[in-house]
Amino acid sequence: MAIFDKFQPLSDVHDQLKSVGQSPSSLQFDEIISPTEAVLNGRRTILLGTNNYLGLTFDQTSIDKGIEALREQGTGTTGSRIANGSYDGHKALENELAEFYGMHDAILYSTGYMANLGAIGTLAGRGDYLLIDADSHASIHDACKLSDAEVIRFRHNDPVNLAKKLERLADKPGEKLIVIESIYSMLGDTSPLKEMIAVKNKYGASLLIDEAHSLGVMGATGRGLCELAGVEKDIDFVTGTFSKSIGTIGGFLVSNVPGLDIVRLASRPYMFTASLPPSVVATARQALSRVAGATVERTRLWDNATQLYAGLKNAGFDLGPQVSPIVAIRMQDPGKAVALWNGLLDAGVYTNLALPPATPSGWFLLRSSISAAHTSQQIALAVELCAKIGRELGLIPCPATVGASVEMMNVASPRKVAKQEAEKSSDEDETAVQA
Amino acid sequence: MSEPSISSAELITDPVYIEVVKQLRPHASKDASISPESIILSDLGMDSLAIMDFVFDLEDALDLTIPEHRIAEVKTIADLVAAVYLLQKEA
Numbered sequence: 001m002a003i004f005d006k007f008q009p010l011s012d013v014h015d016q017l018k019s020v021g022q023s024p025s026s027l028q029f030d031e032i033i034s035p036t037e038a039v040l041n042g043r044r045t046i047l048l049g050t051n052n053y054l055g056l057t058f059d060q061t062s063i064d065k066g067i068e069a070l071r072e073q074g075t076g077t078t079g080s081r082i083a084n085g086s087y088d089g090h091k092a093l094e095n096e097l098a099e100f101y102g103m104h105d106a107i108l109y110s111t112g113y114m115a116n117l118g119a120i121g122t123l124a125g126r127g128d129y130l131l132i133d134a135d136s137h138a139s140i141h142d143a144c145k146l147s148d149a150e151v152i153r154f155r156h157n158d159p160v161n162l163a164k165k166l167e168r169l170a171d172k173p174g175e176k177l178i179v180i181e182s183i184y185s186m187l188g189d190t191s192p193l194k195e196m197i198a199v200k201n202k203y204g205a206s207l208l209i210d211e212a213h214s215l216g217v218m219g220a221t222g223r224g225l226c227e228l229a230g231v232e233k234d235i236d237f238v239t240g241t242f243s244k245s246i247g248t249i250g251g252f253l254v255s256n257v258p259g260l261d262i263v264r265l266a267s268r269p270y271m272f273t274a275s276l277p278p279s280v281v282a283t284a285r286q287a288l289s290r291v292a293g294a295t296v297e298r299t300r301l302w303d304n305a306t307q308l309y310a311g312l313k314n315a316g317f318d319l320g321p322q323v324s325p326i327v328a329i330r331m332q333d334p335g336k337a338v339a340l341w342n343g344l345l346d347a348g349v350y351t352n353l354a355l356p357p358a359t360p361s362g363w364f365l366l367r368s369s370i371s372a373a374h375t376s377q378q379i380a381l382a383v384e385l386c387a388k389i390g391r392e393l394g395l396i397p398c399p400a401t402v403g404a405s406v407e408m409m410n411v412a413s414p415r416k417v418a419k420q421e422a423e424k425s426s427d428e429d430e431t432a433v434q435a
Numbered sequence: 436m437s438e439p440s441i442s443s444a445e446l447i448t449d450p451v452y453i454e455v456v457k458q459l460r461p462h463a464s465k466d467a468s469i470s471p472e473s474i475i476l477s478d479l480g481m482d483s484l485a486i487m488d489f490v491f492d493l494e495d496a497l498d499l500t501i502p503e504h505r506i507a508e509v510k511t512i513a514d515l516v517a518a519v520y521l522l523q524k525e526a
Contacts, residue, residue, distance in 0.1 A: 134487060150504065151502060151503040151504065152500055152503070153490075155491055164495075164500075168498075168499065168500050169500075360484075361484065362484050362485075
Protein backbone atom coordinates (compact mmCIF):
# COMPACT_ATOMS: atom_id res chain seq x y z
CA MET A 1 0.00 0.00 0.00
CA ALA A 2 1.28 3.47 -0.94
CA ILE A 3 1.28 4.71 2.64
CA PHE A 4 4.05 2.20 3.39
CA ASP A 5 6.17 3.11 0.34
CA LYS A 6 8.37 5.43 2.36
CA PHE A 7 9.51 2.44 4.42
CA GLN A 8 10.84 0.56 1.38
CA PRO A 9 14.53 1.14 2.27
CA LEU A 10 13.87 -0.20 5.78
CA SER A 11 11.97 -3.13 4.39
CA ASP A 12 14.84 -3.90 2.00
CA VAL A 13 17.33 -4.07 4.89
CA HIS A 14 14.97 -6.32 6.84
CA ASP A 15 14.50 -8.63 3.83
CA GLN A 16 18.24 -8.72 3.22
CA LEU A 17 18.86 -9.76 6.83
CA LYS A 18 16.23 -12.47 6.59
CA SER A 19 17.71 -13.77 3.33
CA VAL A 20 21.03 -14.61 5.00
CA GLY A 21 19.77 -15.72 8.42
CA GLN A 22 17.69 -14.32 11.23
CA SER A 23 16.47 -10.78 11.65
CA PRO A 24 16.99 -9.14 15.06
CA SER A 25 13.50 -7.66 14.94
CA SER A 26 11.75 -10.99 14.49
CA LEU A 27 13.63 -13.20 16.96
CA GLN A 28 11.34 -15.01 19.35
CA PHE A 29 12.54 -16.94 22.36
CA ASP A 30 10.77 -20.24 23.10
CA GLU A 31 11.50 -19.99 26.80
CA ILE A 32 13.41 -17.75 29.21
CA ILE A 33 15.24 -20.02 31.65
CA SER A 34 17.20 -17.54 33.78
CA PRO A 35 18.76 -14.05 33.56
CA THR A 36 21.49 -15.53 31.36
CA GLU A 37 19.85 -18.38 29.46
CA ALA A 38 16.91 -18.90 27.12
CA VAL A 39 15.73 -21.40 24.56
CA LEU A 40 15.82 -20.04 21.01
CA ASN A 41 14.71 -22.14 18.04
CA GLY A 42 14.85 -25.17 20.31
CA ARG A 43 18.42 -24.48 21.35
CA ARG A 44 19.69 -23.51 24.80
CA THR A 45 21.21 -20.06 24.34
CA ILE A 46 23.42 -17.80 26.46
CA LEU A 47 21.86 -14.33 26.75
CA LEU A 48 24.64 -11.83 26.17
CA GLY A 49 22.61 -8.85 25.08
CA THR A 50 19.83 -8.11 27.54
CA ASN A 51 21.16 -5.23 29.74
CA ASN A 52 20.30 -7.38 32.78
CA TYR A 53 23.36 -6.05 34.59
CA LEU A 54 22.67 -7.29 38.11
CA GLY A 55 20.76 -10.37 36.96
CA LEU A 56 17.70 -9.49 39.05
CA THR A 57 14.92 -10.52 36.64
CA PHE A 58 14.38 -13.80 38.47
CA ASP A 59 15.03 -12.46 41.97
CA GLN A 60 12.59 -14.39 44.16
CA THR A 61 11.88 -11.52 46.57
CA SER A 62 11.02 -9.20 43.64
CA ILE A 63 8.77 -11.85 42.11
CA ASP A 64 7.01 -12.39 45.45
CA LYS A 65 6.44 -8.64 45.91
CA GLY A 66 5.08 -8.39 42.37
CA ILE A 67 2.64 -11.27 42.90
CA GLU A 68 1.49 -9.79 46.21
CA ALA A 69 0.78 -6.42 44.56
CA LEU A 70 -1.03 -8.09 41.65
CA ARG A 71 -3.32 -9.93 44.06
CA GLU A 72 -3.94 -6.94 46.30
CA GLN A 73 -4.17 -4.09 43.76
CA GLY A 74 -4.95 -5.66 40.42
CA THR A 75 -3.26 -5.76 37.05
CA GLY A 76 -3.08 -2.08 36.13
CA THR A 77 -3.91 1.52 36.94
CA THR A 78 -5.88 2.06 33.69
CA GLY A 79 -4.84 5.68 33.42
CA SER A 80 -2.35 8.40 34.22
CA ARG A 81 -1.75 9.66 37.73
CA ILE A 82 -3.13 13.06 36.75
CA ALA A 83 -6.43 11.50 35.68
CA ASN A 84 -6.72 8.41 37.89
CA GLY A 85 -4.71 9.41 40.93
CA SER A 86 -1.62 7.77 42.40
CA TYR A 87 -1.34 4.45 44.21
CA ASP A 88 0.61 4.37 47.46
CA GLY A 89 3.44 2.49 45.71
CA HIS A 90 4.03 5.27 43.17
CA LYS A 91 4.75 7.83 45.86
CA ALA A 92 6.70 5.36 47.98
CA LEU A 93 8.94 4.48 45.03
CA GLU A 94 9.50 8.18 44.29
CA ASN A 95 10.51 8.77 47.91
CA GLU A 96 12.84 5.77 47.81
CA LEU A 97 14.41 6.95 44.55
CA ALA A 98 14.98 10.45 45.97
CA GLU A 99 16.53 8.95 49.10
CA PHE A 100 18.70 6.55 47.07
CA TYR A 101 20.12 9.41 45.00
CA GLY A 102 20.29 11.83 47.92
CA MET A 103 18.06 14.24 45.98
CA HIS A 104 14.97 16.19 47.07
CA ASP A 105 12.45 14.97 44.52
CA ALA A 106 11.72 12.20 42.07
CA ILE A 107 9.11 11.73 39.35
CA LEU A 108 8.19 8.31 37.96
CA TYR A 109 7.58 7.71 34.27
CA SER A 110 6.21 4.60 32.61
CA THR A 111 9.45 3.81 30.71
CA GLY A 112 13.00 5.12 30.57
CA TYR A 113 12.32 6.40 27.05
CA MET A 114 9.42 8.43 28.38
CA ALA A 115 11.48 9.72 31.29
CA ASN A 116 13.82 11.35 28.79
CA LEU A 117 10.93 12.61 26.66
CA GLY A 118 9.17 13.95 29.73
CA ALA A 119 12.20 15.47 31.42
CA ILE A 120 14.19 16.91 28.52
CA GLY A 121 11.16 17.82 26.42
CA THR A 122 9.67 19.76 29.32
CA LEU A 123 12.65 21.31 31.14
CA ALA A 124 13.83 23.16 28.03
CA GLY A 125 11.11 25.24 26.38
CA ARG A 126 10.76 28.05 23.85
CA GLY A 127 13.69 30.45 24.07
CA ASP A 128 15.89 27.88 25.83
CA TYR A 129 18.75 25.81 24.43
CA LEU A 130 19.31 22.05 24.52
CA LEU A 131 22.94 21.04 24.06
CA ILE A 132 23.12 17.33 23.28
CA ASP A 133 25.96 14.90 22.66
CA ALA A 134 26.28 13.72 19.03
CA ASP A 135 25.97 10.07 20.11
CA SER A 136 22.81 10.59 22.15
CA HIS A 137 20.24 7.83 22.54
CA ALA A 138 17.11 8.00 20.37
CA SER A 139 15.03 9.00 23.40
CA ILE A 140 17.11 12.19 23.73
CA HIS A 141 16.74 13.04 20.04
CA ASP A 142 12.99 12.41 20.28
CA ALA A 143 12.79 14.57 23.41
CA CYS A 144 14.37 17.38 21.40
CA LYS A 145 11.59 17.05 18.84
CA LEU A 146 9.04 17.37 21.64
CA SER A 147 10.72 20.48 23.06
CA ASP A 148 10.37 23.98 21.65
CA ALA A 149 13.96 24.76 22.61
CA GLU A 150 16.71 25.34 20.06
CA VAL A 151 18.75 22.13 19.74
CA ILE A 152 22.52 22.22 19.36
CA ARG A 153 24.72 19.15 19.05
CA PHE A 154 28.29 18.94 20.30
CA ARG A 155 30.92 16.41 19.30
CA HIS A 156 30.72 13.15 21.24
CA ASN A 157 32.31 13.35 24.70
CA ASP A 158 34.06 16.60 23.72
CA PRO A 159 33.98 19.26 26.47
CA VAL A 160 36.03 21.65 24.31
CA ASN A 161 33.42 21.57 21.55
CA LEU A 162 30.66 21.97 24.15
CA ALA A 163 32.47 25.01 25.58
CA LYS A 164 32.68 26.59 22.13
CA LYS A 165 28.94 26.17 21.66
CA LEU A 166 28.17 27.66 25.08
CA GLU A 167 30.60 30.52 24.50
CA ARG A 168 28.66 31.48 21.36
CA LEU A 169 25.45 31.50 23.42
CA ALA A 170 26.94 33.50 26.28
CA ASP A 171 25.06 36.71 25.50
CA LYS A 172 21.80 35.04 24.56
CA PRO A 173 18.93 34.93 27.05
CA GLY A 174 17.31 31.58 27.82
CA GLU A 175 18.25 28.55 29.88
CA LYS A 176 20.95 26.23 28.60
CA LEU A 177 20.46 22.54 29.40
CA ILE A 178 23.31 20.13 28.62
CA VAL A 179 22.23 16.51 28.15
CA ILE A 180 24.73 13.66 28.41
CA GLU A 181 24.76 9.95 29.21
CA SER A 182 26.89 8.18 31.79
CA ILE A 183 27.56 5.08 29.67
CA TYR A 184 26.80 5.37 25.96
CA SER A 185 24.70 2.41 24.94
CA MET A 186 26.38 1.36 21.72
CA LEU A 187 30.11 1.30 22.55
CA GLY A 188 29.95 1.37 26.36
CA ASP A 189 32.19 4.43 26.64
CA THR A 190 31.66 6.78 29.59
CA SER A 191 31.25 10.55 29.66
CA PRO A 192 34.25 12.66 30.78
CA LEU A 193 32.04 13.92 33.56
CA LYS A 194 34.40 16.15 35.53
CA GLU A 195 35.40 18.04 32.39
CA MET A 196 31.76 18.39 31.33
CA ILE A 197 30.85 19.78 34.75
CA ALA A 198 33.70 22.28 34.62
CA VAL A 199 32.27 23.60 31.33
CA LYS A 200 28.71 23.65 32.69
CA ASN A 201 29.80 25.60 35.76
CA LYS A 202 31.87 28.06 33.73
CA TYR A 203 28.92 28.98 31.53
CA GLY A 204 26.16 28.71 34.15
CA ALA A 205 24.29 25.97 32.30
CA SER A 206 22.25 23.12 33.80
CA LEU A 207 23.21 19.48 33.37
CA LEU A 208 20.99 16.43 32.91
CA ILE A 209 22.65 13.03 32.88
CA ASP A 210 20.96 9.82 31.78
CA GLU A 211 22.28 7.06 34.06
CA ALA A 212 20.30 4.30 32.31
CA HIS A 213 23.26 1.95 31.89
CA SER A 214 25.12 2.85 35.09
CA LEU A 215 22.42 2.52 37.77
CA GLY A 216 23.47 -0.44 39.89
CA VAL A 217 26.63 -0.76 37.82
CA MET A 218 28.94 2.08 38.89
CA GLY A 219 29.67 3.81 42.19
CA ALA A 220 30.18 2.30 45.64
CA THR A 221 26.42 2.06 46.21
CA GLY A 222 25.37 1.73 42.56
CA ARG A 223 24.19 5.30 42.04
CA GLY A 224 26.10 5.47 38.79
CA LEU A 225 28.87 7.45 37.15
CA CYS A 226 28.11 10.61 39.17
CA GLU A 227 28.76 8.71 42.39
CA LEU A 228 31.89 7.06 41.01
CA ALA A 229 33.26 10.43 39.88
CA GLY A 230 32.27 12.11 43.15
CA VAL A 231 30.35 14.90 41.40
CA GLU A 232 26.76 14.36 42.51
CA LYS A 233 26.44 17.83 44.02
CA ASP A 234 27.11 19.36 40.59
CA ILE A 235 24.35 17.43 38.80
CA ASP A 236 21.01 19.17 38.30
CA PHE A 237 18.91 16.34 36.89
CA VAL A 238 19.31 12.57 36.62
CA THR A 239 17.13 10.33 34.47
CA GLY A 240 17.17 6.55 34.51
CA THR A 241 15.32 3.35 33.86
CA PHE A 242 14.14 0.26 35.69
CA SER A 243 14.51 -1.86 32.54
CA LYS A 244 18.17 -2.67 33.01
CA SER A 245 19.70 -3.29 36.47
CA ILE A 246 16.31 -3.09 38.18
CA GLY A 247 15.01 -5.87 35.94
CA THR A 248 11.53 -4.55 35.19
CA ILE A 249 10.19 -1.50 33.33
CA GLY A 250 9.73 2.19 34.16
CA GLY A 251 11.72 5.39 34.27
CA PHE A 252 12.41 8.34 36.51
CA LEU A 253 13.70 11.87 36.89
CA VAL A 254 15.39 12.93 40.15
CA SER A 255 16.64 16.38 41.08
CA ASN A 256 17.70 18.74 43.82
CA VAL A 257 16.42 21.77 41.93
CA PRO A 258 13.60 23.25 44.06
CA GLY A 259 10.10 23.07 42.60
CA LEU A 260 10.51 19.92 40.47
CA ASP A 261 6.92 18.90 41.16
CA ILE A 262 5.55 21.40 38.62
CA VAL A 263 7.14 19.31 35.85
CA ARG A 264 4.35 16.75 36.39
CA LEU A 265 1.78 19.28 35.17
CA ALA A 266 3.79 20.36 32.13
CA SER A 267 5.16 16.99 31.04
CA ARG A 268 2.97 15.37 28.40
CA PRO A 269 4.64 11.93 28.64
CA TYR A 270 3.74 12.00 32.36
CA MET A 271 0.21 13.30 31.92
CA PHE A 272 -1.01 11.32 28.96
CA THR A 273 0.21 7.78 29.64
CA ALA A 274 -1.06 5.17 32.06
CA SER A 275 1.07 5.02 35.20
CA LEU A 276 3.11 1.96 36.13
CA PRO A 277 1.02 -1.01 37.30
CA PRO A 278 1.28 -1.94 41.01
CA SER A 279 3.14 -5.20 40.37
CA VAL A 280 5.85 -3.39 38.39
CA VAL A 281 6.15 -0.72 41.08
CA ALA A 282 6.46 -3.43 43.73
CA THR A 283 9.21 -5.32 41.88
CA ALA A 284 11.06 -2.06 41.15
CA ARG A 285 10.92 -1.07 44.82
CA GLN A 286 12.26 -4.46 45.90
CA ALA A 287 15.08 -4.46 43.33
CA LEU A 288 16.01 -0.84 44.09
CA SER A 289 16.28 -1.68 47.79
CA ARG A 290 18.95 -4.24 46.88
CA VAL A 291 21.11 -2.02 44.66
CA ALA A 292 23.14 -0.21 47.33
CA GLY A 293 24.19 -3.47 48.97
CA ALA A 294 24.78 -5.39 45.75
CA THR A 295 28.55 -5.10 46.00
CA VAL A 296 29.15 -8.79 45.30
CA GLU A 297 27.05 -8.56 42.12
CA ARG A 298 28.89 -5.38 41.00
CA THR A 299 32.25 -7.08 41.54
CA ARG A 300 31.12 -10.09 39.53
CA LEU A 301 29.70 -7.85 36.80
CA TRP A 302 32.97 -5.97 36.34
CA ASP A 303 35.01 -9.18 36.51
CA ASN A 304 32.78 -10.65 33.78
CA ALA A 305 33.05 -7.45 31.71
CA THR A 306 36.83 -7.50 32.03
CA GLN A 307 36.97 -11.18 31.08
CA LEU A 308 34.87 -10.64 27.95
CA TYR A 309 36.67 -7.45 26.90
CA ALA A 310 40.13 -8.95 27.43
CA GLY A 311 39.19 -12.22 25.73
CA LEU A 312 37.85 -10.51 22.62
CA LYS A 313 40.70 -7.99 22.52
CA ASN A 314 43.28 -10.76 22.80
CA ALA A 315 41.53 -12.60 19.99
CA GLY A 316 42.16 -9.54 17.81
CA PHE A 317 38.75 -7.91 17.61
CA ASP A 318 38.36 -4.13 17.33
CA LEU A 319 36.37 -3.11 20.43
CA GLY A 320 34.93 0.01 22.02
CA PRO A 321 37.43 2.22 23.85
CA GLN A 322 37.12 0.90 27.40
CA VAL A 323 36.03 -2.01 29.57
CA SER A 324 32.37 -1.65 30.39
CA PRO A 325 29.34 -3.88 30.93
CA ILE A 326 28.65 -3.05 27.28
CA VAL A 327 31.26 -4.62 25.00
CA ALA A 328 30.94 -3.93 21.29
CA ILE A 329 32.90 -5.45 18.40
CA ARG A 330 33.32 -2.79 15.71
CA MET A 331 33.19 -3.89 12.08
CA GLN A 332 33.18 -2.10 8.74
CA ASP A 333 31.85 -4.97 6.65
CA PRO A 334 28.07 -5.35 7.02
CA GLY A 335 28.10 -8.88 5.57
CA LYS A 336 30.63 -10.10 8.11
CA ALA A 337 28.83 -8.37 10.98
CA VAL A 338 25.57 -10.07 10.07
CA ALA A 339 27.37 -13.41 9.57
CA LEU A 340 29.09 -13.16 12.97
CA TRP A 341 25.78 -12.39 14.69
CA ASN A 342 24.03 -15.28 12.94
CA GLY A 343 26.95 -17.63 13.57
CA LEU A 344 26.81 -16.89 17.28
CA LEU A 345 23.03 -17.42 17.35
CA ASP A 346 23.44 -20.78 15.63
CA ALA A 347 26.12 -21.68 18.17
CA GLY A 348 23.91 -20.68 21.13
CA VAL A 349 24.97 -17.12 21.99
CA TYR A 350 22.53 -14.21 21.73
CA THR A 351 24.03 -10.74 21.23
CA ASN A 352 22.73 -7.52 19.66
CA LEU A 353 23.36 -6.57 16.06
CA ALA A 354 23.46 -2.78 15.70
CA LEU A 355 23.53 -1.14 12.28
CA PRO A 356 24.08 2.45 11.07
CA PRO A 357 22.70 5.07 11.44
CA ALA A 358 21.96 3.92 15.01
CA THR A 359 25.70 3.40 15.61
CA PRO A 360 28.54 5.88 16.09
CA SER A 361 30.77 6.60 13.07
CA GLY A 362 28.79 4.22 10.87
CA TRP A 363 30.20 1.04 12.43
CA PHE A 364 28.43 -2.30 12.25
CA LEU A 365 28.39 -3.50 15.83
CA LEU A 366 28.06 -6.78 17.60
CA ARG A 367 26.99 -5.48 20.97
CA SER A 368 27.11 -7.53 24.13
CA SER A 369 25.88 -6.59 27.57
CA ILE A 370 27.17 -8.48 30.57
CA SER A 371 25.38 -9.62 33.70
CA ALA A 372 26.57 -10.34 37.21
CA ALA A 373 24.63 -13.58 36.77
CA HIS A 374 26.87 -14.81 33.95
CA THR A 375 29.33 -17.46 34.97
CA SER A 376 32.98 -17.26 34.00
CA GLN A 377 32.39 -20.41 31.91
CA GLN A 378 29.61 -18.72 29.93
CA ILE A 379 31.85 -15.75 29.18
CA ALA A 380 34.74 -18.04 28.21
CA LEU A 381 32.47 -19.99 25.86
CA ALA A 382 31.17 -16.79 24.28
CA VAL A 383 34.75 -15.57 23.69
CA GLU A 384 35.76 -18.92 22.21
CA LEU A 385 32.80 -19.00 19.83
CA CYS A 386 33.28 -15.36 18.81
CA ALA A 387 36.94 -16.00 18.07
CA LYS A 388 36.22 -19.19 16.11
CA ILE A 389 33.56 -17.56 13.92
CA GLY A 390 35.55 -14.32 13.67
CA ARG A 391 38.54 -16.28 12.31
CA GLU A 392 36.37 -18.17 9.83
CA LEU A 393 35.03 -14.85 8.56
CA GLY A 394 38.48 -13.28 8.36
CA LEU A 395 37.52 -10.65 10.93
CA ILE A 396 40.49 -11.53 13.13
CA PRO A 397 43.83 -13.15 12.40
CA CYS A 398 44.55 -16.81 13.17
CA PRO A 399 45.89 -17.43 16.70
CA ALA A 400 49.57 -17.66 15.73
CA THR A 401 49.61 -14.07 14.49
CA VAL A 402 47.67 -12.55 17.37
CA GLY A 403 50.06 -10.46 19.41
CA ALA A 404 50.20 -10.92 23.14
CA SER A 405 50.28 -7.17 23.58
CA VAL A 406 46.98 -7.04 25.40
CA GLU A 407 47.00 -9.34 28.36
CA MET A 408 43.97 -9.59 30.57
CA MET A 409 45.77 -7.85 33.39
CA ASN A 410 46.50 -4.87 31.16
CA VAL A 411 42.89 -4.20 30.38
CA ALA A 412 41.67 -1.56 32.74
CA SER A 413 38.36 -2.05 34.47
CA PRO A 414 37.06 1.19 36.04
CA ARG A 415 36.46 -0.73 39.24
CA LYS A 416 40.01 -2.05 39.37
CA VAL A 417 41.55 1.26 38.34
CA ALA A 418 39.60 3.05 41.04
CA LYS A 419 40.69 0.44 43.57
CA GLN A 420 44.35 0.76 42.57
CA GLU A 421 44.19 4.55 42.74
CA ALA A 422 42.58 4.38 46.16
CA GLU A 423 45.28 2.03 47.39
CA LYS A 424 47.98 4.37 46.11
CA SER A 425 46.53 7.37 47.84
CA SER A 426 45.40 6.52 51.35
CA ASP A 427 43.85 9.94 51.87
CA GLU A 428 41.45 9.43 48.96
CA ASP A 429 37.80 9.29 49.89
CA GLU A 430 36.89 5.62 50.14
CA THR A 431 33.48 6.22 48.67
CA ALA A 432 35.04 6.90 45.28
CA VAL A 433 36.16 3.30 45.07
CA GLN A 434 33.96 1.18 42.91
CA ALA A 435 32.68 -1.60 45.13
CA MET B 436 30.23 40.06 2.22
CA SER B 437 27.73 38.61 -0.23
CA GLU B 438 24.01 38.44 0.43
CA PRO B 439 22.24 35.08 0.55
CA SER B 440 20.22 35.82 -2.58
CA ILE B 441 23.17 35.84 -4.98
CA SER B 442 23.02 33.72 -8.12
CA SER B 443 24.59 30.27 -8.48
CA ALA B 444 27.17 31.63 -10.91
CA GLU B 445 28.27 34.27 -8.42
CA LEU B 446 28.15 31.81 -5.54
CA ILE B 447 31.09 29.74 -6.72
CA THR B 448 33.46 32.61 -5.91
CA ASP B 449 31.78 33.41 -2.59
CA PRO B 450 34.09 32.86 0.41
CA VAL B 451 31.47 30.99 2.47
CA TYR B 452 30.64 28.73 -0.48
CA ILE B 453 34.34 28.01 -0.98
CA GLU B 454 34.70 27.12 2.71
CA VAL B 455 31.59 24.90 2.60
CA VAL B 456 32.99 22.99 -0.39
CA LYS B 457 36.40 22.69 1.31
CA GLN B 458 34.82 21.17 4.43
CA LEU B 459 32.48 19.00 2.36
CA ARG B 460 35.18 17.33 0.25
CA PRO B 461 36.52 14.88 2.88
CA HIS B 462 32.98 13.70 3.71
CA ALA B 463 31.48 13.48 0.19
CA SER B 464 32.05 10.50 -2.07
CA LYS B 465 35.19 10.84 -4.22
CA ASP B 466 33.31 11.05 -7.51
CA ALA B 467 30.66 13.51 -6.25
CA SER B 468 30.31 16.62 -8.36
CA ILE B 469 29.75 19.54 -5.99
CA SER B 470 27.78 22.58 -7.15
CA PRO B 471 25.52 25.17 -5.50
CA GLU B 472 22.52 23.09 -6.62
CA SER B 473 23.81 19.81 -5.13
CA ILE B 474 21.29 18.28 -2.76
CA ILE B 475 23.29 17.49 0.35
CA LEU B 476 21.29 14.44 1.45
CA SER B 477 21.14 12.68 -1.92
CA ASP B 478 23.74 13.98 -4.41
CA LEU B 479 26.98 13.70 -2.49
CA GLY B 480 27.01 10.11 -1.23
CA MET B 481 26.73 11.19 2.40
CA ASP B 482 24.62 9.51 5.06
CA SER B 483 23.24 11.32 8.11
CA LEU B 484 26.38 10.60 10.16
CA ALA B 485 28.67 12.01 7.47
CA ILE B 486 26.49 15.12 7.27
CA MET B 487 26.71 15.55 11.05
CA ASP B 488 30.52 15.30 10.95
CA PHE B 489 30.65 17.76 8.05
CA VAL B 490 28.51 20.26 9.99
CA PHE B 491 30.85 19.98 13.01
CA ASP B 492 33.85 20.69 10.75
CA LEU B 493 32.07 23.62 9.10
CA GLU B 494 31.10 25.09 12.48
CA ASP B 495 34.74 24.96 13.59
CA ALA B 496 35.97 26.50 10.33
CA LEU B 497 33.47 29.37 10.42
CA ASP B 498 33.35 29.73 14.22
CA LEU B 499 29.58 29.58 14.38
CA THR B 500 26.89 27.15 15.56
CA ILE B 501 24.31 25.72 13.19
CA PRO B 502 21.29 24.59 15.27
CA GLU B 503 19.49 21.38 14.29
CA HIS B 504 16.36 23.05 12.96
CA ARG B 505 18.46 25.15 10.57
CA ILE B 506 20.16 22.03 9.22
CA ALA B 507 16.75 20.43 8.74
CA GLU B 508 15.64 23.39 6.59
CA VAL B 509 18.65 23.15 4.28
CA LYS B 510 18.33 21.18 1.04
CA THR B 511 21.08 22.36 -1.31
CA ILE B 512 24.55 23.77 -0.79
CA ALA B 513 23.23 27.18 -1.83
CA ASP B 514 20.61 26.88 0.97
CA LEU B 515 23.39 26.09 3.42
CA VAL B 516 25.43 29.12 2.36
CA ALA B 517 22.33 31.30 2.79
CA ALA B 518 21.70 29.79 6.24
CA VAL B 519 25.29 30.54 7.27
CA TYR B 520 24.91 34.19 6.27
CA LEU B 521 21.68 34.47 8.24
CA LEU B 522 23.30 32.89 11.30
CA GLN B 523 26.27 35.25 11.02
CA LYS B 524 23.83 38.16 10.92
CA GLU B 525 21.96 36.91 13.98
CA ALA B 526 25.11 36.24 16.01
